[in-house]
Amino acid sequence: xxxxxxxSRPASVERDLARLADGTLDPSERxxxxxxxxxxxxxxxxxxxxxxxxAATSSVVSRELAPLTLHMRRRSLAPRPRRRGPLFAVGAxxxxxxxxxxxxxxxxxxxxxxVAQAAALRERPATIVVAEPRDDGVTLPHLxxxxxxxxxxxxxxxxxxxxxxxxxxxxxxxxxxxxxxPGQSVAYTIVSGRSLPSxxxxxxxxxxxxxxxxxxxxxxxxxxxxxxxxxxxxxxxPIQALLKLAxxxxxxxxxx
Amino acid sequence: xxxxxxxxxxxxxxxxAPARRLDPNHLGDHLDRLYRAAWALCGSRExxxxxxxxxxxxxxxxxxxxxxxxxxxYLLRVLRNTHFSRLRAAxxxxxxxxxxxxxxxxxxxxxxxxxxxxxxxxxxxxIAALPDPFREALVAIDVVGLSYREAAxxxxxxxxxxxxxxxxxxxxxxxTLGDHASAVTPG
Numbered sequence: 001x002x003x004x005x006x007x008s009r010p011a012s013v014e015r016d017l018a019r020l021a022d023g024t025l026d027p028s029e030r031x032x033x034x035x036x037x038x039x040x041x042x043x044x045x046x047x048x049x050x051x052x053x054x055a056a057t058s059s060v061v062s063r064e065l066a067p068l069t070l071h072m073r074r075r076s077l078a079p080r081p082r083r084r085g086p087l088f089a090v091g092a093x094x095x096x097x098x099x100x101x102x103x104x105x106x107x108x109x110x111x112x113x114x115v116a117q118a119a120a121l122r123e124r125p126a127t128i129v130v131a132e133p134r135d136d137g138v139t140l141p142h143l144x145x146x147x148x149x150x151x152x153x154x155x156x157x158x159x160x161x162x163x164x165x166x167x168x169x170x171x172x173x174x175x176x177x178x179x180x181x182p183g184q185s186v187a188y189t190i191v192s193g194r195s196l197p198s199x200x201x202x203x204x205x206x207x208x209x210x211x212x213x214x215x216x217x218x219x220x221x222x223x224x225x226x227x228x229x230x231x232x233x234x235x236x237x238p239i240q241a242l243l244k245l246a247x248x249x250x251x252x253x254x255x256x
Numbered sequence: 257x258x259x260x261x262x263x264x265x266x267x268x269x270x271x272x273a274p275a276r277r278l279d280p281n282h283l284g285d286h287l288d289r290l291y292r293a294a295w296a297l298c299g300s301r302e303x304x305x306x307x308x309x310x311x312x313x314x315x316x317x318x319x320x321x322x323x324x325x326x327x328x329x330y331l332l333r334v335l336r337n338t339h340f341s342r343l344r345a346a347x348x349x350x351x352x353x354x355x356x357x358x359x360x361x362x363x364x365x366x367x368x369x370x371x372x373x374x375x376x377x378x379x380x381x382x383i384a385a386l387p388d389p390f391r392e393a394l395v396a397i398d399v400v401g402l403s404y405r406e407a408a409x410x411x412x413x414x415x416x417x418x419x420x421x422x423x424x425x426x427x428x429x430x431x432t433l434g435d436h437a438s439a440v441t442p443g
Contacts, residue, residue: 014423015416021426022397024404046427053426056433057398060379066291066308067301073309074287077316127284 017043021050065142071128072166113170115196115213119220119233121176122187126163130177138250145175145190146228151254153179157245159186186234186242196222196229208247210256214239221246225256278320278327283312286328289400290335296395297339299384301377307342311335329410332400336392336411382432390425393418398426 016033019025025033037043131141132152139149140161153159159179167174176189198204203214213222221232221242232246249256290311294304311334322330383391383399396407396418404422408415 011416011420015419018419018423018426019404049430050423050426052434053430054398056379056429057383057394060376061292061399064288064292064295064376066287067305070291070305070308071284071287073305074284074312077309077312129288 013043013046017047017050021047022054065129065131068128068143068166075127113172113174113191113196115199115215115220115222115229115231116218117169118174118189118191118196118229118231119187119215119218121165121167121174121189121231122178122185122233122235124165124167124176126165126178128164128166130161130164132161138253140177143175143177145173146192146226148190148225148228148255150175150177150188150190151245151248151250153245153248156248156250158182159245181237184234184237186232186237186245188245189231189233190225191229191231193228195224195227196231198222207243208249210247212243212246214243223247275321275323278315278322278330280316282327283315283331286331289328290331293332293335293395293400294339295380296383296399297336297391299381301380307335307339310342311338314338325409326402326406328400329396329402329406332396332402333410333412379433382429385432386425386428389421390428393421394425394429397422 016025016029017037020030020033020037037047128143130143132154133139133141136155138152140152143150143164150161150164152161154161159181162178162180162185164175164177167176171193173192174189175192176187179186179188198213199215201215201217203216205212205214210223215221216239219234219237219239219242221239223230223246230246232242234242248254287308290308291304294307294311295301298304298307311331315331315334320330383394386394392411393407396402396410397404402410404415404419408418411418413421
């Protein structure tokens with residue numbers, strides 16, 4: 001096919017090929033440009049180059065997320081929250097009630113960080129986006145606390161990781177992942193550093209080789225992974241469901 | 257999962273918006289894309305983190321009014337300007353010896369496998385090595401995901417110009433990556 005006058009200008013050809021390669025070429029132009037390309041081995045080679053670069057770039061950028069440290073650094077720059085309206089006040093009062101109840105039952109008045117305070121993070125909002133693992137992965141990518149990954153529960157238990165947050169209190173880093181199930185949610189917090197002391201009302205049991213501390217009244221389960229306290233907390237979630245989640249090791253691929 | 261939407265990197269719509277104040281509470285929504293852009297500009301993950309943080313610090317210094325511009329396009333422009341400011345400042349400082357290349361090959365702890373880590377580092381390094389106008393076009397459109405119109409607005413050039421630059425950036429990148437692939441392929 002003979003090139004049109006428009007394509008006698010190299011820059012115009014380049015622009016058409018660039019847009020054809022990434023699919024943004026106007027549909028009214030597409031047929032014409034594809035016809036030109038079909039009739040020219042040189043244009044076909046140039047289009048292949050464009051598509052190769054597009055594919056190479058998109059394959060990499062689609063899997064690169066900002067590291068957790070950068071999320072934390074950005075948050076440190078963020079402005080203080082604005083004043084909220086009456087609806088927020090109602091929600092805040094309800095949340096405060098839940099927190100006070102949890103703190104009272106789990107002994108939040110003790111000095112230092114407590115299980116109660118860690119468990120209360122379930123009422124806080126997520127601030128970090130969580131990615132899905134590839135293929136048959138059993139842990140969430142790009143997210144670790146004290147070197148420990150968080151489990152990916154969606155395939156096995158249908159709990160979807162909805163987001164995460166990080167906090168630092170009493171010399172401990174607390175990293176929390178929020179999982180959503182049907183009408184319910186749980187928060188999984190890994191508290192770095194020295195293990196947290198058990199509070200009153202706890203029962204201890206061993207399941208699948210893991211020693212678990214259970215607080216039936218408040219729906220909280222704690223255990224240790226490599227010396228760091230893990231706190232699994234869910235409002236209205238049966239304790240048996242929490243226990244099942246807590247001891248799942250992904251066929252030995254989740255480090256405990 | 258919610259994160260999947262961000263991974264898909266859809267092209268943004270390119271719609272114009274009236275003058276409005278940039279909402280600091282939503283700046284975190286763009287962190288992943290800005291990080292990728294910064295990495296592609298700097299060629300180094302560590303420098304990219306610093307660059308993004310400095311960009312956010314600049315933006316948050318005072319209220320920002322945007323006219324007919326999307327947040328992401330505006331942030332990309334600030335990121336680019338901050339990058340060049342840092343380069344100018346670095347040029348005035350004494351230079352230190354760079355780390356040996358071999359260290360880059362074990363640096364990516366977050367990638368799924370080491371070969372993917374190397375591939376990411378290699379690609380970002382090749383993008384960072386492109387001439388400035390070409391690199392900026394490719395970063396704005398292929399890395400950040402802006403539409404051609406938004407990219408042209410963010411970089412203050414005509415849409416036709418940015419399209420031509422993008423073509424040439426991709427062409428160079430394809431040649432470089434092709435050379436690299438053939439150099440490391442046995443036989």
